[in-house]
Amino acid sequence: MNGDGRETATLGNVSLRFYDTRTRTVRDFTPLREGCASLYLCGATVQAPPHIGHIRSGVNFDVLRRWLMYRGYSVTLCRNVTDIDDKIINTAHSEGVPWWEISERNQRAFTHAYDILGCLPPTVEPRATGHVPEMIELMRTLIDSGHAYEAGDGSGDVYFDVRSFPDYGALSNQRLEQMRGAGDTDTDSGKRDPRDFAMWKGARPGEPSWDTPWGRGRPGWHLECSAMSTKYLGGTFDIHGGGLDLVFPHHENEIAQSQGAGHGFARYWLHNGLLTTSGEKMSKSFGNSLLIPQMVRKVRPIELRYYLAQAHYRSTIDYSDEALYEAAAAFQRISGFLTRAAEMVGTVEPAAEVPEEFAAAMDDDLSVSQGLAVVHNHVRDGNAALTDGAKDRVAELAARVRAMLGAVGLDPFSEQWAGSGDSGLREVVDALVSVALEQRQAARSRKDYAAADEIRDQLLAAGIAVEDTPRGPRWELRRG
Numbered sequence: 001m002n003g004d005g006r007e008t009a010t011l012g013n014v015s016l017r018f019y020d021t022r023t024r025t026v027r028d029f030t031p032l033r034e035g036c037a038s039l040y041l042c043g044a045t046v047q048a049p050p051h052i053g054h055i056r057s058g059v060n061f062d063v064l065r066r067w068l069m070y071r072g073y074s075v076t077l078c079r080n081v082t083d084i085d086d087k088i089i090n091t092a093h094s095e096g097v098p099w100w101e102i103s104e105r106n107q108r109a110f111t112h113a114y115d116i117l118g119c120l121p122p123t124v125e126p127r128a129t130g131h132v133p134e135m136i137e138l139m140r141t142l143i144d145s146g147h148a149y150e151a152g153d154g155s156g157d158v159y160f161d162v163r164s165f166p167d168y169g170a171l172s173n174q175r176l177e178q179m180r181g182a183g184d185t186d187t188d189s190g191k192r193d194p195r196d197f198a199m200w201k202g203a204r205p206g207e208p209s210w211d212t213p214w215g216r217g218r219p220g221w222h223l224e225c226s227a228m229s230t231k232y233l234g235g236t237f238d239i240h241g242g243g244l245d246l247v248f249p250h251h252e253n254e255i256a257q258s259q260g261a262g263h264g265f266a267r268y269w270l271h272n273g274l275l276t277t278s279g280e281k282m283s284k285s286f287g288n289s290l291l292i293p294q295m296v297r298k299v300r301p302i303e304l305r306y307y308l309a310q311a312h313y314r315s316t317i318d319y320s321d322e323a324l325y326e327a328a329a330a331f332q333r334i335s336g337f338l339t340r341a342a343e344m345v346g347t348v349e350p351a352a353e354v355p356e357e358f359a360a361a362m363d364d365d366l367s368v369s370q371g372l373a374v375v376h377n378h379v380r381d382g383n384a385a386l387t388d389g390a391k392d393r394v395a396e397l398a399a400r401v402r403a404m405l406g407a408v409g410l411d412p413f414s415e416q417w418a419g420s421g422d423s424g425l426r427e428v429v430d431a432l433v434s435v436a437l438e439q440r441q442a443a444r445s446r447k448d449y450a451a452a453d454e455i456r457d458q459l460l461a462a463g464i465a466v467e468d469t470p471r472g473p474r475w476e477l478r479r480g
């Protein structure tokens, strides 16, 4: 603490600040261990392939991780996989396959999506079903200390007694008296209080189950995150993240379990805003999912990452094609400058440091939008320098642009994106499609509509669908 009562970051003079959901204030980041940052992120429930809302969360926390790394921290990221839950079991039943086949298939889809969107792999990615012993231990501690109990109806459920934990509701800013039931499904008859939540669910016929001192059953979602974060990051760790939809009940329940068991638990709570469509959360259950393969036919993966990362991580993104294409065009202005700069000056290496203004924006609760404004200012100056033939200036600006983009995982020249297989290819196709579209326009101008349609059909046969929009024609790949 310093004189005015504010905590100060320990790395040099850097003051890294985050909005902490628990205190509802922006707080200086002081890590538990100097030079290290431990981060737990609630990852996927693998009942279906990911939509862009899930990946927004992954991208936002990847940006956080990268910025911590840029600031010199050694980051340990634990991102869990919920590989057993009601929806996975239901999907397995309806497809007539084992539950683990659903989990495996969708976990691979998530991994692939995180990878192609440029998210660094987590340090560890534990799965719930691999951590039943840790969960049993945690339940035993909580039962022994009077925070949890075995259901009174012989169901084998284990509940957390929310009245035993005075801080219950502090994260989500609610008072216990105002809360209604925890909304657990059909097995809540053994609860002492409707607000108690299930940590463990007793076995039901035809469902997978594991042995415990309280009978066979399966993990509840909240319990797994408490057990796995402690196992990999310790009883107290730096940052816990997830989407805003998880604040209550999931994160509230994690706190009750972990602190009830005597752990310090997370010191900072960061939540990404939701990605919505027409104001409604994008959700597997609402049927409004935009899946990744569909999206990367519209724009390149790096452009999709730009779109998802550019808004402040705490803001809502209401999806629209228009905004996606605008983001792609904005990214192309940046990458176009880098390409032209490299043509003029030869290889452009990233500068060793990002400009101060960019760093200040990122330090201030990860303001990527302000950071990208600095990037665009550099690109504007860089384009002017290109026109003037000012080689040194072009080289300097391009190097800084690469450094800034690299810090948030968006440097198109980096090994990561250069190796992605599509680098530059979209621009090539873009140029070829433009030639064809100019011919189509010429045919239309001379009222030869048959020839114009023929060109569009030939493009479609080659897998390129053209759509006329008020801002001119756009194309996307349409395979199969």
Ligand SMILES: Nc1ncnc2c1ncn2[C@@H]1O[C@H](COP(=O)(O)OP(=O)(O)OP(=O)(O)O)[C@@H](O)[C@H]1O
Binding pocket: 042, 043, 044, 045, 046, 052, 053, 054, 055, 056, 057, 058, 241, 242, 243, 244, 245, 246, 272, 273, 274, 275, 276, 281, 282, 283, 284, 285
């Ligand atoms: N629409 C969204 N926008 C932003 N983040 C999201 C969105 N949907 C889920 N997330 C986040 O993605 C991560 C993985 O989510 P999880 O698999 O638990 O999704 P979910 O909430 O069950 O999704 P769905 O509502 O689609 O079933 C969590 O951190 C969650 O908060």
Ligand SMILES: [Zn+2]
Binding pocket: 041, 042, 043, 225, 250
């Ligand atoms: Zn969790």
